[in-house]
Amino acid sequence: MDRGEFLPPEKRRRRRGCLVLSVVAVLMLVIVLAVVLGLTLRQEPSFKSTFIDRCEEFEGYNCEKIWGAFEQAYVGRDPCQVPMEAYDPFIAATPFQPACGRMMFWSKTKDLVHDFTEKKDCFVTLEDTLLGRVVNDLTWCGKEGSSETFTTGCPGWTYCENNTVRSFWKRVSAAFADVACGDVTAMLNGSIATPFSSESIFATIEVKRFNSSRVKNLNVILVTQENFVTNCTNASLKSLQKELDEGIKYNCKEVAEAQINECSSDPQKPCGSCW
Ligand code: DVN
Numbered sequence: 001m002d003r004g005e006f007l008p009p010e011k012r013r014r015r016r017g018c019l020v021l022s023v024v025a026v027l028m029l030v031i032v033l034a035v036v037l038g039l040t041l042r043q044e045p046s047f048k049s050t051f052i053d054r055c056e057e058f059e060g061y062n063c064e065k066i067w068g069a070f071e072q073a074y075v076g077r078d079p080c081q082v083p084m085e086a087y088d089p090f091i092a093a094t095p096f097q098p099a100c101g102r103m104m105f106w107s108k109t110k111d112l113v114h115d116f117t118e119k120k121d122c123f124v125t126l127e128d129t130l131l132g133r134v135v136n137d138l139t140w141c142g143k144e145g146s147s148e149t150f151t152t153g154c155p156g157w158t159y160c161e162n163n164t165v166r167s168f169w170k171r172v173s174a175a176f177a178d179v180a181c182g183d184v185t186a187m188l189n190g191s192i193a194t195p196f197s198s199e200s201i202f203a204t205i206e207v208k209r210f211n212s213s214r215v216k217n218l219n220v221i222l223v224t225q226e227n228f229v230t231n232c233t234n235a236s237l238k239s240l241q242k243e244l245d246e247g248i249k250y251n252c253k254e255v256a257e258a259q260i261n262e263c264s265s266d267p268q269k270p271c272g273s274c275w
Contacts, residue, residue, distance in 0.1 A: 047149050051134050058130040061094065069093035070134070071142075071149060073168070079141035080160035084171040091175045094131055099124040101182035107202035108189035109223055112257065116187075119264040122271030123185060126176040139165055173201045177209035183217045184210065188237075190224035190254060196236040207240065212247030220252040221275055223260060 045053070048067060055063035070093075073086035104123035106113040117123050126132040141154035141164040157166050186202065188195040196203060210218065220240070222232055230237075232252035241250045255275040263274035 047138065047140055047151050050138065054134045055130060057133065061130060066090065066093045066130075066134075074140070074142040074164045075147055075149065076144060077142050077164075078144055079155050079164045081162055082141075082164045082167050083162045084167040084174070087168055087171040091131075091171065096129055096131065096179075098176075098179040098181055103176070103180050103182075103184050105177070105180075105184065105186040105202055105206055106188070107186070107197065107200045108192060108195070109187045112223060112260065113187050116260060116264045116274075119267075120271050120274070126172060129176070131172045131175060135168065141165070169201060170205055173205045174209060177206035178211075179214075180206075180210055181214040183219060184215050185219045185221060187221045187223060190222040190231065191227055191229050193229060193234075194236040195222060195230055195234060196240040198236075198239070203240075203243075207243055210245055210248055212245045215245070215248050217249045217251060218244060220250070221260075222252055222254045223257050224254050225257050 048071075051067055051070070052063050055061060055066055069089040070087070072089060074082045077086075102122060102124050104113060104117060104125050106125060113125055114127060117125050117128050127136045139151060139154050141150050142148070143150060154165065155163055157163060188202075198204070220232070220237065222230070222234075222237070224231070231254050237252055244250055253275055260274060263269050263271075
């Protein structure tokens with residue numbers, strides 16, 4: 001017999017009210033826990049898991065070993081005290097075969113170049129190789145006394161010379177340029193006054209490493225827009241020509257950005273017809 005039947009009506013209503021409130025409270029707690037759990041599980045993939053996933057896109061590499069060689073460059077260090085040489089073990093752990101005649105360098109044309117090499121597999125940029133792919137468009141750094149990889153609060157590209165990220169790109173750019181061979185292509189920006197900027201990685205690291213015993217030609221593709229700011233007679237391009245190792249033939253061609261985009265988007269068009 002339910003004892004509740006003996007309670008006066010007022011008390012019976014109060015007990016029912018307490019019961020309903022308790023059920024609602026439990027339900028709300030379950031919902032809050034589910035949301036927190038969902039958000040936790042949906043957390044951005046960790047830097048390391050992104051690195052490993054991207055590394056595994058390339059066959060024949062020991063990605064855990066490559067990760068270890070990469071993180072030793074900056075973990076536990078002042079993020080402004082990471083010279084480019086700190087990444088030497090990473091380079092040693094990541095040997096790659098250069099695509100002679102298909103290597104593409106670039107400066108101030110990042111999005112256009114990568115759109116092109118993504119849609120047309122005739123050229124290979126550094127960022128299309130394992131060396132560049134694993135951390136492209138990412139930022140990272142370490143901190144003294146910590147074994148963690150941080151992806152926020154890291155010093156910016158120009159904040160300090162031996163900057164964790166900038167030193168990485170200088171080191172891998174050097175490795176990429178050191179093995180450049182055959183016809184080398186460089187896509188430069190014809191919409192700026194100095195397509196060959198003396199502070200750029202292309203100028204300070206890569207061009208200096210083109211060796212005439214391997215590189216036969218440097219073909220500059222100067223991407224132009226309607227504004228036509230510069231052309232192949234630009235003074236900075238003359239400097240580029242002078243800086244080239246003797247014996248490397250230099251060529252420059254102005255190509256409209258629209259023409260490159262149209263060629264990128266047409267799978268039938270062979271690369272050779274893009275410029
Ligand atoms: O040949 C390419 C490629 O091989 C690469 O490894 O180096 C060459 C491109 O470097 P670059 O000649 O210095 O060309 P950019 O366009 O001046 O700089 C390349 C990238 O470095 C930029 O796209 C920036 O990357 P982000 O922010 O777009 O992902 C980065 N960078 C250069 N100067 C920077 C900077 N980032 C922040 N502040 C700056 N001052």
